[in-house]
Amino acid sequence: MADSTYEKQNPAFYALLVALIFMAVGPIALMLINSFKLDVDIISGTGGLLFMPTIQNYETALCDILPYEPDHLDFCSLKFGGAFINSLIIALISTALTLVIGCMAAYALVRFKFMGRDTASLTTLLVRMVPPAVLLVPVFGLWNNEFCLDRDGMIGGAIREAFGGRGDVCLAGTHSGIILIYVAMNLPFVIWILQSFIVQVPRSLEEAARVDGAGPFQVFFMVVLPLIKPGLAAAAIFTFRIAWNEYLLASALSDRDTRTVPILIVNNMSEFNVEWGVIMATGMLLAIPPIIFTLFASRQIITGMTAGAVKG
Amino acid sequence: MNAANRLTPYMFMLPAAVIMAIALIYPLGYMMYGSLLDWNPSQSIADAEYVGFKNYVTLFYDPAFRESLGVTLTFAFFVVVLEMIIGVGLALLLDRNIRGMSVLRTIFILPMMIAPVVVGLMWRYMYHPTIGTFNTTLESLGLPKVDWLGDHALMSVIIADIWQWTPFIFILSLAALQSLPKSALEAARIDGATGWQQIWFIKLPMMMPILIVTGLLRLIDAFKVLEVILVMTEGGPGLSTEILALRISRTATEFRELGVAAAMSNYLLLLLMALTLGMFAFTKLQEARAARLAAAIQEEE
Numbered sequence: 001m002a003d004s005t006y007e008k009q010n011p012a013f014y015a016l017l018v019a020l021i022f023m024a025v026g027p028i029a030l031m032l033i034n035s036f037k038l039d040v041d042i043i044s045g046t047g048g049l050l051f052m053p054t055i056q057n058y059e060t061a062l063c064d065i066l067p068y069e070p071d072h073l074d075f076c077s078l079k080f081g082g083a084f085i086n087s088l089i090i091a092l093i094s095t096a097l098t099l100v101i102g103c104m105a106a107y108a109l110v111r112f113k114f115m116g117r118d119t120a121s122l123t124t125l126l127v128r129m130v131p132p133a134v135l136l137v138p139v140f141g142l143w144n145n146e147f148c149l150d151r152d153g154m155i156g157g158a159i160r161e162a163f164g165g166r167g168d169v170c171l172a173g174t175h176s177g178i179i180l181i182y183v184a185m186n187l188p189f190v191i192w193i194l195q196s197f198i199v200q201v202p203r204s205l206e207e208a209a210r211v212d213g214a215g216p217f218q219v220f221f222m223v224v225l226p227l228i229k230p231g232l233a234a235a236a237i238f239t240f241r242i243a244w245n246e247y248l249l250a251s252a253l254s255d256r257d258t259r260t261v262p263i264l265i266v267n268n269m270s271e272f273n274v275e276w277g278v279i280m281a282t283g284m285l286l287a288i289p290p291i292i293f294t295l296f297a298s299r300q301i302i303t304g305m306t307a308g309a310v311k312g
Numbered sequence: 313m314n315a316a317n318r319l320t321p322y323m324f325m326l327p328a329a330v331i332m333a334i335a336l337i338y339p340l341g342y343m344m345y346g347s348l349l350d351w352n353p354s355q356s357i358a359d360a361e362y363v364g365f366k367n368y369v370t371l372f373y374d375p376a377f378r379e380s381l382g383v384t385l386t387f388a389f390f391v392v393v394l395e396m397i398i399g400v401g402l403a404l405l406l407d408r409n410i411r412g413m414s415v416l417r418t419i420f421i422l423p424m425m426i427a428p429v430v431v432g433l434m435w436r437y438m439y440h441p442t443i444g445t446f447n448t449t450l451e452s453l454g455l456p457k458v459d460w461l462g463d464h465a466l467m468s469v470i471i472a473d474i475w476q477w478t479p480f481i482f483i484l485s486l487a488a489l490q491s492l493p494k495s496a497l498e499a500a501r502i503d504g505a506t507g508w509q510q511i512w513f514i515k516l517p518m519m520m521p522i523l524i525v526t527g528l529l530r531l532i533d534a535f536k537v538l539e540v541i542l543v544m545t546e547g548g549p550g551l552s553t554e555i556l557a558l559r560i561s562r563t564a565t566e567f568r569e570l571g572v573a574a575a576m577s578n579y580l581l582l583l584l585m586a587l588t589l590g591m592f593a594f595t596k597l598q599e600a601r602a603a604r605l606a607a608a609i610q611e612e613e
Contacts, residue, residue, distance in 0.1 A: 009408065009410060016405070017406075017416070020402070020416075020420075021416070021419055023475070024419050024420055024422060024423060024475075024479070025419060025422065027423075027431075027434045027435070027438060027475070028422065028423075028426070028434070030434065030437075030438070030445060031430075031433070031434050031437070034437070042443060043443050100327075101327040101328045101331060102328060104324045104325075104327065104328065105324060105325050105327070105328035105329070107324055108320075108321040108322075108324035108325045109325075111321075112320065112321035112324070113321075114318075114321040114322065114325075117321075120325060120329065123332070123337075124332075125588070125592060126585065126588060126589075127332065127336050127337070127340075128588070129532050129584045129585070129587070129588045130336065130340070130581065130584070131535060131536035131538075131557060131580070131584070132536070132538070132557075133536070133538055133556070133557035133558075133560045133561060133577065133580070134340075134343070134560070134577040134580055134581050135336075135339060135340075136560060136561055136564055136573070136577070137343055137346060137560070137564050137570050137573045137574045137577055138339035138340065138342040138343040138346065138574070139335075139339055140353070140564065140570075141342065141346065141357060141570065142338070142339055142342055145356050145357065146357075180331070180334075180335050181335055183331055183335070184331050184332055184334070184335030184336045185335075185336070187328055187331060187332055188332070188336075191328065216317075216320045216324075220324070241425055244427070245426075245427035245428060245429065245539075247427075247428070247429050247538075247539045247542075248538060248539070248557075248561060252565075262427055262429040262539070265429050265430070265433060265543075266429060266539075266542065266543060269432075269433060269436070269543050276437060276443075279433060280433070280437070283427075283429075283430040283433045283434070286427050286429070286430055287426045287427060287430050290425040290426055290427070291422060291425065291426070293425065294418060294421055294422055294425045295418065298414070298417060298418035298421060299414070301421055301425075302417060302421070302483055302487070305480070305483055305484065306483070306484060306487040
């Protein structure tokens with residue numbers, strides 16, 4: 001909004017705004033408050049804000065990476081810290097890979113005419129709607145049985161010698177396995193969203209660089225990439241969000257050591273006796289990175305969202 | 313043009329093409345083949361027995377699958393219709409020059425960014441029959457309790473999805489509204505159109521192309537919802553909230569029938585493919601129309 005004069009609104013309008021804000025933030029605030037309560041306080045439900053805040057729930061959740069042993073715990077059963085690190089590794093690496101690979105492909109689709117361009121662009125558009133649930137069966141089968149280093153092969157044999165195990169080494173149960181499917185899943189979306197940003201880069205800039213003797217890759221990395229930073233930021237946030245929040249495929253592909261945080265939360269929810277305080281503390285920890293992104297980059301998120309839909 | 317130049321686009325495309333071929337296209341083909349097999353997780357695909365289209369036929373007559381399909385369609389229908397009405401309505405209402413609009417938009421996108429698993433967790437707590445926020449509030453007002461995740465499970469799940477995704481529609485329609493040409497609105501105002509008339513005859517028709525694409529995007533996403541429902545109800549009680557995505561994952565992991573799950577995935581894929589192609593055709597149509605209009609205007613000049 002360029003002009004700084006604001007229209008006066010009537011009080012009912014502000015009442016509506018307050019109600020909307022309350023509805024949007026209420027559930028999140030409720031979870032935050034409950035994560036500082038003991039289960040006794042949550043279940044008795046006495047007095048919303050009158051309670052002794054405690055970080056005990058967070059201590060329970062993070063017990064495997066705390067430098068000290070919390071007094072109230074005998075045994076550290078919830079390995080949240082490890083899962084958090086897994087989530088971080090998987091989300092960061094897959095976001096970085098998706099962005100690099102995706103913007104190269106988007107650039108090729110926008111700027112070059114080549115054989116197979118239409119096929120590539122149509123395929124990208126079509127696979128964008130494939131839901132994770134549809135990928136569950138084939139990915140489970142392939143990652144466990146086909147994408148393996150054979151037990152008779154050289155490399156597989158060497159790995160078995162070094163680490164033991166059942167003989168063949170498969171993608172399932174490794175970080176790389178989950179990263180691969182996340183990159184593949186997010187690529188169509190990233191390519192699609194970045195195309196609309198690359199179109200806007202003036203061709204004359206690229207040609208000027210080419211006249212000065214820059215090769216195609218130099219033009220791309222030195223001229224085009226810096227100009228589409230807002231698009232890259234939007235794409236990065238969306239990719240990170242999906243990789244960070246995804247549950248289904250991660251649960252099919254991970255094993256005990258590569259579990260991510262969403263899996264941990266679902267596993268602890270399905271038990272009969274839910275420990276509300278601890279589970280809400282883990283939920284809050286999982287929600288913090290996306291919340292931080294939203295607060296600092298909401299402009300990019302909104303640009304990305306509208307670019308995706310409007311310029312589709 | 314020399315050979316190196318001709319190869320450039322392929323070098324830019326190569327990594328993406330390889331990854332998508334290995335981890336999207338090949339798995340989808342593998343699934344199509346797997347859907348023709350009687351296949352359980354302990355078998356490798358080579359040992360599974362070929363049964364032709366038996367899985368598809370079984371599913372077609374399977375009451376549980378039909379119910380699950382019905383739940384999915386009901387869920388998608390209500391979610392998209394209600395979110396469109398509320399989202400567009402709010403956008404029309406809040407499209408004013410007020411202080412702090414950007415803060416407001418930031419707050420509204422928070423629910424979308426949070427993990428579906430966490431959204432499910434928050435709502436499961438709020439719907440809890442005894443300690444949940446809604447029932448304790450009702451109780452303190454002297455009203456009868458509601459069995460949110462029991463008798464009204466589907467409705468509760470729809471409400472949670474509306475909470476999470478209405479902002480998406482809101483943001484997009486607000487953007488559409490603010491990109492409308494000012495001259496048309498100005499002209500209407502001078503001609504004495506009331507607020508309602510402006511909305512009904514000018515704003516909505518002009519936003520329509522974007523609104524349709526937004527609705528279709530949301531519809532496609534509504535078929536992908538899984539985690540929120542998994543955490544809130546696990547598909548229950550009975551099959552009342554078991555949407556297709558959830559049924560696929562249960563068929564694969566609990567019932568251990570990978571062939572059937574693959575066939576079910578194919579049905580879902582076909583449905584989504586039709587929707588995507590519809591959206592694609594629609595945007596192409598719009599572009600063609602815009603191009604024709606532009607050409608007509610140029611001729612007149």
